Amino acid sequence: MSARRFAVAGATGRLGSHVVDVLVERGHEVVPMSRATGVDVITGAGLAEALAGVDVIIDVASWHASDQQAATEFFRTAARNLHEAGQKAGAGLLVAVSIIGADKATAGFLVSQQTHEEAVLAGPLPARILRAAQFHELVGQLLDWQQGGLVHVPRLPTQLVAARTVAEAVVDLATDPDAPSPGTPIPEIAGPREEIMSEAAELLGARRNVKVVGVDEAPDAELAAAGAFLPGPHARLAGPTFREWLDAQH
Structure with a gap:
């Protein structure tokens, strides 16, 4: 596929930095957008200039606090501004990353x-x-x-995935010429196997000399325990596992 011009909102974040790397590795032109690069997706400062000549916008900007109301307003405003500025700039597609189980959640982030x-x-x-x-x-x-x-971590089932793996999947989605068909499930990316969040934390805690205690208190804990936030049967599963990733970090 020929190289295209991508704008990445949240380009300096945990996921965004990987998205930029994957795009560059695949030969695409990248416009990194974050407050550090002079672009603010909430106020709109620098947005029009950054999106000039962009083919695709990838939105991986995130809100780094647990307050539900503030996070909701952040995401609503960012999406609206990216749509409006992107349309004026002639962009052809907006791709965003969400979280598995978002459609089932009733509380929290x-x-x-x-x-x-x-x-x-x-x-x-x-x-x-x-x-x-x-x-x-x-x-x-x-x-x-x-x-x-001593820290307390929810004893919740999850399918932890590396940010680099997610970045590869979102770039695949952004560069796929065939859009997902209407009515099909929203694509999902998850790690290769189910893990318990508190048990993963224990592995890391052992390396940091931190004691981890698993707890059952968390937003939508009953839903989570029932597997509501695990990937569906159509999900793409990719490694490494948490332990493999942790070993590679150390």
């Missing part, structure tokens, strides 16, 4: 992803969404947020 998906699909540009499982990298964040030698 995942609910904001429902709004994100709705806003992405409701705009004027043709749009595609990729739902991803929680990243391997999230486990370290859970330990960092609590700090100290």
Whole structure:
């Protein structure tokens, strides 16, 4: 496929940096968009200039706090601004990343992803969404947020996936000439096997000399325990496992 021009919102973030790397490795031109590059998807500052001549917009900008209302407003505003500026710039496609189970959530951060998906699909540009499982990298964040030698982590089933693996999947979706057919499930990407979040945290905690205690309290804990946030049968599964990824980091 011939090289195209991509704009990546959230380009300096945990997922965005990998998306930029994958696009460059595949020979595409990339316009990285973040506040660090002078582009703000919320205020719109620098957005029109960044999107000039762009073929595809990839939205992996994220909100780094747990407040549901603030996160919802962030995603709604970002999607609207990307659609409006992208349409004016002549972009042909908007691709965004969401989280597996967002459509089932009733509480917490995942609910904001429902709004994100709705806003992405409701705009004027043709749009595609990729739902991803929680990243391997999230486990370290859970330990960092609590700090100290004892942390509590939800004992929830998940199918942890590496951010690099998600980046490869979102670039595949953004460069696929055939859009997913109407009525088909939203594509999903997840790790190769089911894992328990607290057990993954214990593996990392052992290397950091941090004691991890698994707990049952979490938003939508009953739904999660029943597997509501695990990938569906159509999901793309790809390694490494959390332990393999952790070994590679150390």
